Amino acid sequence: MKFIKYEEVINQLSFSEAIQVMKSCFYDYEQGQISQSERRVECLPDGSTQNIFAMMPAYLGSKRFFGAKMITAFPGNRTQGLPSHQGVILLFESTNGYPVAAIDANAVTWIRTAAVSALATDYLAKADAMNLTLIGAGQQASSHLAAIKSVRPLRRVFVYDLDQDRSQAFVAQMRQTYPELKFFHCSTVEAAVCDSEIICTLTSSKEPFLKGEWIAPGTHVNAIGTFTPTTRELTSHLMEGSRIYVDDYGAALRESGDLLLPIQEGVITTDAIKGTLGELVTEKTVGRSSDLEITVFNAVGLAIEDLCCAEYLFQKTGGR
Numbered sequence: 001m002k003f004i005k006y007e008e009v010i011n012q013l014s015f016s017e018a019i020q021v022m023k024s025c026f027y028d029y030e031q032g033q034i035s036q037s038e039r040r041v042e043c044l045p046d047g048s049t050q051n052i053f054a055m056m057p058a059y060l061g062s063k064r065f066f067g068a069k070m071i072t073a074f075p076g077n078r079t080q081g082l083p084s085h086q087g088v089i090l091l092f093e094s095t096n097g098y099p100v101a102a103i104d105a106n107a108v109t110w111i112r113t114a115a116v117s118a119l120a121t122d123y124l125a126k127a128d129a130m131n132l133t134l135i136g137a138g139q140q141a142s143s144h145l146a147a148i149k150s151v152r153p154l155r156r157v158f159v160y161d162l163d164q165d166r167s168q169a170f171v172a173q174m175r176q177t178y179p180e181l182k183f184f185h186c187s188t189v190e191a192a193v194c195d196s197e198i199i200c201t202l203t204s205s206k207e208p209f210l211k212g213e214w215i216a217p218g219t220h221v222n223a224i225g226t227f228t229p230t231t232r233e234l235t236s237h238l239m240e241g242s243r244i245y246v247d248d249y250g251a252a253l254r255e256s257g258d259l260l261l262p263i264q265e266g267v268i269t270t271d272a273i274k275g276t277l278g279e280l281v282t283e284k285t286v287g288r289s290s291d292l293e294i295t296v297f298n299a300v301g302l303a304i305e306d307l308c309c310a311e312y313l314f315q316k317t318g319g320r
Contacts, residue, residue: 002101004313009107012316013309015147018115019122023281025308026119029248030278034060036303038254050075056303060094060311067091069306071105075204083139085109089310101314105306108313112305114143116247116277117222120297121198122151123280123287124245125220129197130155135189135210135233136202136225137161137170144200144222145174149181152198156182160192162203190214201225201233208258212238217292227300229260236262239296243274243288247299255300 004012013021028034036058044051057068071087078084087105092098129152134141137159145157157174161167164187171185186192193199193214201210203225210221210233221242223234239262246252252259253270262268275285277297288295 001099002314002317002319004101004103004317006104006107008317009104009111009313012313013108013111015111015115015118015143016150017312018111018309019118019147019150021308021312022112022115022119022305025304026276026278026281028060028308029302029304030276030282030284034058034064034304034308036307039251039303048076056301056306058303058307060304060307062094064094065091065100065307065311065314066094067307067310069105069108069303071109089306091307091310091314100319101310103310103313108306108309109301110139110143111147112309113140113224113299113301114147116299116305117144117200117224117297118147118151120222120245120277120280120299121148121220123277124295124297125152125198126218126288126291128153129220131158131196131198132156133158133160133192133196133199134202135160135192135200137163137167138202140202140224141170141200142174144202144224145178148198148200149178154181156184156195158184158186158192158196160186160189193219198222203233204231205233206231208232208235208238210234210238212241212294215294217294218290219294220288221294221296223258223296223298226257227255229255229257232257232261234258234296234298236265236267238294239272240267242294242296244268244272244296244298245275245277245280245287246273246297247277247302249273249276251300251302252298256298258298 279285
């Protein structure tokens with residue numbers, strides 16, 4: 001069995017490649033050629049009430065592969081300088097069920113999450129959008145910057161994090177990495193979003209913080225950070241005034257507090273969802289229809305994304 005470690009994933013899977021893998025992934029999913037099972041999340045009985053173990057299985061077809069991402073989330077790891085999320089993707093061939101690869105899940109998640117956001121951005125953001133906001137300066141901030149830079153002509157990047165030191169450190173690092181861009185450390189969410197055209201919320205917030213009145217007409221929002229029914233990043237007012245798209249109807253309506261809580265409040269209904277990323281890719285639905293609309297892509301993360309990246313990496317690095 002092949003082992004593909006973190007560094008090899010990063011070296012072998014560029015963001016431009018990952019975006020194309022995700023485009024094919026969502027096309028196949030919408031066409032019914034690949035499938036996935038519901039994510040299973042277990043809170044560990046270790047007394048901390050916060051550490052979880054999750055398993056995300058998917059099947060890519062009889063001539064392809066199947067498997068699962070198994071990942072842990074230990075929020076306390078941050079205080080020790082360790083990643084909060086760690087895990088592995090196990091890949092099996094579909095002919096005889098033989099295990100062929102174990103792939104670092106943290107690296108794949110870092111890339112594929114941003115690639116999905118970039119794919120949605122390409123369909124939903126204004127074509128000339130140049131200003132990006134990153135809310136949350138953690139691991140996903142750098143990948144989202146790199147991925148979205150590949151689909152839009154970025155010029156300015158605004159950054160906000162509750163941890164101001166982390167935000168400032170991120171801005172300093174990114175100025176070195178992307179000297180052609182202008183970076184701004186912002187002290188409030190409002191300051192970070194008021195002049196932006198693309199906003200990525202990348203936090204584990206339990207309470208909504210992004211307000212519709214702060215956002216200019218024509219803005220696109222990628223709501224990525226939360227994936228439980230009781231946590232959200234966007235206010236109900238913002239959801240009410242936006243064209244909403246999701247990665248998957250079933251997963252979003254099971255797991256997304258950004259959708260479920262305003263539905264429970266009676267602010268929106270399920271009809272507020274205008275389509276999925278797969279429907280955009282296959283042209284079964286349309287995206288932005290004017291430069292004044294606010295669009296929201298709400299994603300909870302799908303097993304098919306991990307397995308399609310795992311398949312691509314296995315084949316690129318010498319697998320059959």
